Amino acid sequence: MKVVVAGATGFLGRPLVHTLLAEGHDVVVLSRKQRSGNPPVRTVEWTPDGTPGPWATEIDGADAVVNLAGEPIAAQRWTTLQKRRIRDSRVLATRSIVEAFGQAARRPPVLVSGSAVGYYGPLDNEIVTEEQPAGTDFLAEVADLWETEAARAAGERTRVVCVRTGIVLERDGGALPKMLPPFWFGAGGPLGAGKQYWPWIHRKDWIGLVRFALTTDSVRGPLNATAPNPVTNAEFARTLGKVIRRPALLPTPAFALKLILGEMADALLLSGQRAVPLKACQLGFRFSFETLDDALRAIFH
Numbered sequence: 001m002k003v004v005v006a007g008a009t010g011f012l013g014r015p016l017v018h019t020l021l022a023e024g025h026d027v028v029v030l031s032r033k034q035r036s037g038n039p040p041v042r043t044v045e046w047t048p049d050g051t052p053g054p055w056a057t058e059i060d061g062a063d064a065v066v067n068l069a070g071e072p073i074a075a076q077r078w079t080t081l082q083k084r085r086i087r088d089s090r091v092l093a094t095r096s097i098v099e100a101f102g103q104a105a106r107r108p109p110v111l112v113s114g115s116a117v118g119y120y121g122p123l124d125n126e127i128v129t130e131e132q133p134a135g136t137d138f139l140a141e142v143a144d145l146w147e148t149e150a151a152r153a154a155g156e157r158t159r160v161v162c163v164r165t166g167i168v169l170e171r172d173g174g175a176l177p178k179m180l181p182p183f184w185f186g187a188g189g190p191l192g193a194g195k196q197y198w199p200w201i202h203r204k205d206w207i208g209l210v211r212f213a214l215t216t217d218s219v220r221g222p223l224n225a226t227a228p229n230p231v232t233n234a235e236f237a238r239t240l241g242k243v244i245r246r247p248a249l250l251p252t253p254a255f256a257l258k259l260i261l262g263e264m265a266d267a268l269l270l271s272g273q274r275a276v277p278l279k280a281c282q283l284g285f286r287f288s289f290e291t292l293d294d295a296l297r298a299i300f301h
Helices: 013-022 054-058 080-103 138-151 176-184 203-215 233-244 254-261 263-268 278-282 292-300
Strands: 002-006 026-031 042-045 064-067 110-116 159-165 167-169 200-202 221-225
Touching: 002 013, 013 026, 013 203, 026 054, 042 054, 054 080, 064 080, 064 203, 080 110, 080 138, 110 138, 110 203, 138 159, 138 263, 159 203, 167 203, 167 292, 176 233, 200 203, 200 292, 203 221, 221 278, 233 292, 254 263
Parallel strands: 002 026, 002 064, 026 042, 064 110, 110 159, 159 221, 167 200
Antiparallel strands: none
């Protein structure tokens, strides 16, 4: 299977590409910079500005496209300029890919496009499935626009899956390494009140869900990429502390996080969603890590 991947160098894209290669697929990476000396991955330079370019010939006749391109959400404090970068990088990259679908003589049968559980906005303890409407805060707006662009590729010959990703756990990147320093120094604990739900997923299961979406014809539309058992932030801190054998008793005050991170603190740390993978479970996907304890023990032991 020929799979074209945009956003292939990050915490999620890189191991996904390695998995696809290990399975024998022909992988083509769309990158802002031409890269060489990395067979068997073929890299094609692209400019994700909302229009197709010469790279679009790779889309024509491909068996699948995975779009993970976008500015990192938590790379820096959310200024007006940074928020525009976060939004535009996702919308324009997706628009470029969709336009390439439109001009392809042989449209790929599936587009798996990134999204996030932030689509739902900050919620309390209600269980959230893929049927929940979009929220109204910044991250919800971004995810809604992102998915709307991707959905334009859907048609009789193409299904579109929008992977609404939660907090992906692995030791070499993502959110988890940033959580660890306070625990190592004995100062770990919940963030704010700790009652906010954190919809987590082990990276192995995230990769498995993307592969499932690529190969299962019945998967289409939004797909929650979260484990079946989301936990509150307080429970997350307790479990992490137990697994790494460090105390998890000292809460970080909400005001301190807001002072340091501004608007980003509320959106990423002090609120959340009790999102569950209803569609994946109904369609028969099996998670390797259903509980947080199992996931963290696999990572640290």
